[in-house]
Structure formats: structure tokens, C-alpha cells
Amino acid sequence: MVLTLMTEVYQFVLSHPDMVARWVVDHVTLSLVAMVIGAMLGCTLGVFIAGKGRERLADGVLYLAEIMMTVPSLALFGLLMLLLGSMGLSAIGFLPAVITLVVYGQLPILRNTFTAIRQVDPTVIEAGRGMGMTERQLLFKVKLPLALPVIMAGLRNAMVLIIGIAAIAALIGAGGLGVPIFRGLRNARMDLIIIGGVSVSVLALLVDGVLALLERWMTPRGLRVESK
Amino acid sequence: MIRLEKVTKVYPDGTVAVREVSFEVVKGELCVLLGPSGCGKTTTMKMINRLTPMTDGSIYMDGLDNSTTDENELRRNIGYAIQDVGLFPHMTVGENIETVPALKGWTKADQRKRAEELLELLRMEPDEFINKYPRELSGGERQRVGVARALGGDPPVLLMDEPFGAIDPITRLELQNEFLKIQQEIKKTIILVTHDIYEAIKMGDKVALMKEGQLVQYAPPADLLFRPKDSFVASFVGADRGLKGLQLIRTKEVMWKSPPTANPEEKTDVAQERMKRHGIAWVAVIDPDGRFTGWAFASDTQGADRVKEITKTSTVAAGRNAVLSEALSLMLTSGSDVLAVVDQHNRLEGVVTFETIRNTMTEVVQKGVSQ
Numbered sequence: 001m002v003l004t005l006m007t008e009v010y011q012f013v014l015s016h017p018d019m020v021a022r023w024v025v026d027h028v029t030l031s032l033v034a035m036v037i038g039a040m041l042g043c044t045l046g047v048f049i050a051g052k053g054r055e056r057l058a059d060g061v062l063y064l065a066e067i068m069m070t071v072p073s074l075a076l077f078g079l080l081m082l083l084l085g086s087m088g089l090s091a092i093g094f095l096p097a098v099i100t101l102v103v104y105g106q107l108p109i110l111r112n113t114f115t116a117i118r119q120v121d122p123t124v125i126e127a128g129r130g131m132g133m134t135e136r137q138l139l140f141k142v143k144l145p146l147a148l149p150v151i152m153a154g155l156r157n158a159m160v161l162i163i164g165i166a167a168i169a170a171l172i173g174a175g176g177l178g179v180p181i182f183r184g185l186r187n188a189r190m191d192l193i194i195i196g197g198v199s200v201s202v203l204a205l206l207v208d209g210v211l212a213l214l215e216r217w218m219t220p221r222g223l224r225v226e227s228k
Numbered sequence: 229m230i231r232l233e234k235v236t237k238v239y240p241d242g243t244v245a246v247r248e249v250s251f252e253v254v255k256g257e258l259c260v261l262l263g264p265s266g267c268g269k270t271t272t273m274k275m276i277n278r279l280t281p282m283t284d285g286s287i288y289m290d291g292l293d294n295s296t297t298d299e300n301e302l303r304r305n306i307g308y309a310i311q312d313v314g315l316f317p318h319m320t321v322g323e324n325i326e327t328v329p330a331l332k333g334w335t336k337a338d339q340r341k342r343a344e345e346l347l348e349l350l351r352m353e354p355d356e357f358i359n360k361y362p363r364e365l366s367g368g369e370r371q372r373v374g375v376a377r378a379l380g381g382d383p384p385v386l387l388m389d390e391p392f393g394a395i396d397p398i399t400r401l402e403l404q405n406e407f408l409k410i411q412q413e414i415k416k417t418i419i420l421v422t423h424d425i426y427e428a429i430k431m432g433d434k435v436a437l438m439k440e441g442q443l444v445q446y447a448p449p450a451d452l453l454f455r456p457k458d459s460f461v462a463s464f465v466g467a468d469r470g471l472k473g474l475q476l477i478r479t480k481e482v483m484w485k486s487p488p489t490a491n492p493e494e495k496t497d498v499a500q501e502r503m504k505r506h507g508i509a510w511v512a513v514i515d516p517d518g519r520f521t522g523w524a525f526a527s528d529t530q531g532a533d534r535v536k537e538i539t540k541t542s543t544v545a546a547g548r549n550a551v552l553s554e555a556l557s558l559m560l561t562s563g564s565d566v567l568a569v570v571d572q573h574n575r576l577e578g579v580v581t582f583e584t585i586r587n588t589m590t591e592v593v594q595k596g597v598s599q
Contacts, residue, residue: 127314130279130387131328131377132303145318220318222361 008191020180024199027176030094031163031207034101038162039155042106046113046151047139058114065107073165076100077172097166097174104165105158112154116147145220152215156208163204167196177203229255229417230276230385235285237271237441245271247441248285253434255384256415260432262422264464268441269421273387276419277306289385304328307378307416311390313370315362321347321373322358328381346376349410368399375407379414388420392427404430405549425465429453429475430551437461450476450596473592474553474585479546482588483569483578489514492521492536496529510566512576513539520545520568520576545570548577552588555580 013020049058077100085091120143128142170178177196184192230253237246246268253259261269274280278299287294315324325346326339344354350372392400422428428435429449436446445457453469456462490499490511499511509526522541532538545568546555559567569578
């Protein structure tokens with residue numbers, strides 16, 4: 001049973017390499033675009049709400065991000081179709097898919113950026129300020145480097161989440177590895193479901209691994225825990 | 229150099245943290261802000277570099293009103309060292325020290341040169357430490373780097389908030405002594421905050437004692453100890469202020485510089501003659517190189533031919549920079565009423581007796597420390 005299934009999967013991949021490649025490329029493109037936008041948006045917003053005297057705003061923004069996470073992704077796709085349609089923009093395909101994924105990735109990015117900046121030792125900040133660093137210098141030379149490991153952890157979290165949810169984007173015509181999954185579900189084609197599902201998992205693990213390396217590389221040496 | 233005029237800090241909730249504090253710190257002097265916790269000493273200090281905005285009053289540095297300078301510019305010219313050090317953990321020791329030079333736009337080479345100079349000044353081998361990260365340092369080393377960083381931009385003024393606070397007592401003592409030596413070289417104008425009366429007496433040229441946001445007494449340590457302005461000052465310096473006063477004076481300042489000595493091979497009657505002439509009952513025994521070996525006492529001379537026969541060997545001696553409290557402690561623990569003062573090669577430089585200490589303290593109590 002398992003063996004026949006594996007053979008089917010193997011044969012499908014061999015006979016339709018361009019199709020499988022298309023799904024993977026679409027999936028990766030969609031996730032990456034969403035990730036890049038999400039990271040820029042989330043980190044900027046996270047740094048902003050971590051600023052002095054913005055505690056109320058931070059509470060509000062983080063709460064909102066949490067609520068967005070609880071909305072089922074399918075419902076969010078639906079809502080966006082309505083919203084974008086009424087704005088005269090394309091209601092299906094790439095754009096709504098990217099928007100949804102960006103929204104989903106926000107919570108881990110925002111929360112980690114916010115926490116990371118807030119957790120920087122206040123004596124270190126006071127020392128910097130006492131030596132005449134401007135707020136900008138403090139942010140870029142002290143706070144961000146120290147916050148980087150935690151921010152990176154948030155980005156990894158968001159990336160895995162986005163790659164997973166991107167499979168659902170197939171339902172609104174954005175392509176990707178959701179296509180074989182849903183096609184397989186409709187036609188009882190186990191091999192397609194496996195191709196889609198396993199690829200999504202492998203992709204998520206792979207990207208997570210790359211980001212983990214990046215995280216280690218970007219962590220300032222003085223903060224690294226040396227394995228002696 | 230630094231003049232505070234009726235400096236006041238009122239917090240938005242109405243708490244008065246500092247009330248009309250005025251004093252002046254002379255160029256090159258170390259002024260200690262002393263007081264119990266919550267007395268406003270740290271707040272007062274932070275108003276000088278404007279980390280805490282002041283509510284009322286003025287602060288002048290070199291006659292220039294602090295509030296007219298750009299705050300970041302101002303801070304780059306005021307060294308700042310804090311209790312928890314606050315070293316940047318993601319930067320090396322060198323990069324930490326170069327912070328202010330970098331902000332001031334010095335060239336990379338100048339920055340590095342400055343960092344090396346300062347590490348040397350704080351007796352840390354530049355080659356060994358400059359590329360280390362703060363987490364690789366001991367507590368004492370971190371504190372040193374903190375001081376070096378504060379001196380980075382060669383500021384004329386230094387603010388130090390309990391800079392020797394977070395370390396063990398032995399390292400603290402060492403650092404205090406070293407810092408005093410360094411200060412004699414660099415002659416910065418320093419304001420140091422502490423709640424430790426011993427530190428204040430030891431380090432301060434002047435001490436500003438604060439209580440509940442007000443300046444109670446601003447005076448040299450000896451005056452604070454022996455001429456307290458009111459009962460608060462008296463109780464703050466404590467009933468043992470006489471003992472604390474012993475910290476104000478070093479052995480080299482009061483020792484008997486050419487005490488009677490004898491050589492081990494000398495005849496005892498010659499040595500005894502010398503004691504009689506000085507009206508004392510002892511001589512210090514030194515070897516031909518001038519190294520201190522022990523004491524010979526008049527009571528033992530009976531029937532002895534040479535000094536070496538009656539020499540009581542002793543290794544108890546104080547350094548020339550030891551304070552009188554240390555000297556007295558050595559005398560009490562060794563049960564001797566005379567103490568040798570030696571240099572680093574154990575060569576006799578002088579002696580201190582109970583009488584020296586008593587006379588010195590009587591003078592200090594009456595007139596203060598003359599320098």
C-alpha cells in the first residue's frame with residue numbers, strides 16, 4: 001500500500017517535473033514576498049511601538065495582531081476578496097494572498113521585535129544616553145544589535161507560519177503547493193496530497209534552517225554563547 | 229568649574245527630589261555626593277549631564293550655562309560611569325571605550341590609540357583585553373573598563389554613580405586606591421555619588437552630605453567628621469567618627485622619618501645610648517642594606533653583647549601609603565606600640581607610634597587636615 005503510493009508519487013514527479021517546479025516556485029515566491037513585506041512592516045512597527053510613552057499604542061497594536069491571528073485564514077481570504085473587489089483591485093490571485101500572509105506573519109514579528117527592544121538592559125541604554133548618543137544612534141548602535149537574536153527568532157516563526165498558510169492561498173487562485181493538495185482532496189488522489197504536503201513541510205524546515213544560520217551569523221559575537 | 233545654583237527637581241506628582249541645592253566644585257577636585265538612599269544625590273548628579281531635566285535653578289560649567297549647550301554635545305564632554313557599568317555587551321572592550329571618541333568623530337587610529345592609552349592607565353594589558361567582550365571579564369575588570377570608557381573622550385568633568393559599588397570589598401579597595409592614584413595624574417573635576425561614608429571620606433576632597441533633597445553640609449571630610457553642622461551629620465558620620473578620621477591620613481604624612489636604628493652587629497650599649505638620647509625604649513634593627521628586620525628593646529639589653537642577640541624579629545610593617553586606620557590595626561593585632569613603615573623592598577622609611585597617631589588626630593580634630 002505504502003509502496004504503491006510512493007511509486008505513484010515518484011512517477012508523478014518524474015512525468016510532470018515542470019508542473020511540480022511551478023508549484024514550488026509559486027509557493028516560494030508568494031511566501032518570500034509576504035515575508036519581506038511582513039518583516040519590514042512588522043519590525044518598523046515593532047520598533048515604533050516599543051518607543052517611550054507608546055505603551056498604550058503597543059497594547060492596542062499587539063491586541064489587534066492577536067485578533068487577526070484568530071480569524072480563520074479562509075475567512076480572511078473571503079473578507080479580503082470583498083474589500084479588494086470593492087476597491088476595484090484584483091480580488092483573487094497573488095495580491096490578496098500576499099496581503100493575508102503579511103497579516104498572519106505580523107504577530108510573531110511584532111511581538112518579538114517589541115519585546116526584544118523593551119528587554120534591552122536599561123542601564124546599557126542609560127550609559128549610551130549619558131555618553132551623548134542621540135536616540136537614533138541608541139537605536140541603531142545599541143538597541144537593535146542587542147535585540148537582533150530575539151527579532152530573528154520572531155522572523156523564523158513568522159516564516160514557518162507563512163509557508164504553511166500559503167498552501168491555502170491556492171483556493172483563491174494564487175497557485176503554489178496548495179494546488180496539488182486541494183486537487184488531491186477533490187479527486188481522492190493521495191499522491192498529489194503527499195507531494196503538496198511533504199513539499200510544504202520540507203520547504204518550511206529548509207527555510208527555518210537557513211534563517212537559523214542567518215540568526216547565528218547576525219548575532220553579535222559578544223552575545224553568542226560559545227560552546228567551549 | 230561646576231557651579232550649582234538653587235538646583236531644584238520636582239516630579240510631576242509633586243514629589244520634591246532636590247530642593248535648592250547650591251555648591252561649587254573646584255577644578256581638579258573630587259566632590260562626593262553622600263547621603264542615605266532617596267536623598268536626591270543621584271538626581272542631583274543626573275541634572276548635571278541633563279539625563280534628568282531640572283525644574284528650577286542653574287548649573288554652570290566653566291561659567292557656561294548647561295542648559296544652553298546641546299544635550300548630546302554636553303554629554304560627550306562629561307564622562308559618565310555608573311554602578312552597573314552598563315558596558316555594551318555586543319561591543320569589545322576597545323569599542324566600548326571608543327564610544328565617545330567615535331561620537332566625536334575622531335579617526336579610527338586616534339580612537340584605538342586612546343583606548344590603548346586608557347587600558348594602560350587602568351593597568352589592563354591592551355593586547356590582552358582590547359578585543360575581549362564584556363562577558364569575558366571579571367566584575368573588577370568590567371568596572372575598570374567602565375571608568376576607562378567614561379574617560380574615553382578625555383572630558384574635563386567626570387560623573388560617577390557608585391562606580392565601585394557592584395564589586396567585592398577587596399577589589400573595591402584596590403580600585404579606590406588605584407583610582408586615587410590615577411586622579412593625581414589626570415586631575416579631572418569629579419562628582420562621585422555614594423552612600424558609603426568610608427568611600428566618601430577616603431575619596432573626597434569635599435563631601436556634600438544630602439538629606440531629603442537638601443544639601444546639609446558641604447565641607448572637606450575632616451570637617452564633616454569633626455565639625456558636623458547638626459545632629460543629622462553627626463549621626464550620619466557615626467559615633468566612631470574618630471576611627472573614621474584615621475582614614476584621612478597616610479603613614480608617610482606623619483611618620484617619624486629618621487627614627488633611631490641599630491645594626492645587628494652593633495654593641496648593645498651603643499644602641500642603648502641611642503635610645504636614651506631619644507628618650508625611648510626601642511630601636512629599629514636594620515640590616516646593612518637598610519632592610520627592616522625587627523626591634524631591640526631597652527628592657528632586654530642587660531648582659532647582652534650585641535644587638536643581634538636581643539633582636540625580636542618582626543615582619544609586621546606598613547606601606548608608606550597605608551592610612552592610619554590600617555597602621556593602628558596592625559599595631560593592635562601585633563601587640564606592639566611601634567610600627568615600621570617600609571618601602572616595597574622592605575627598606576625602613578620611618579616608624580609610627582601610638583603617640584604619633586594620638587597627636588596627629590588631636591591636630592586633625594582641632595584644625596582639620598592640612599595639605
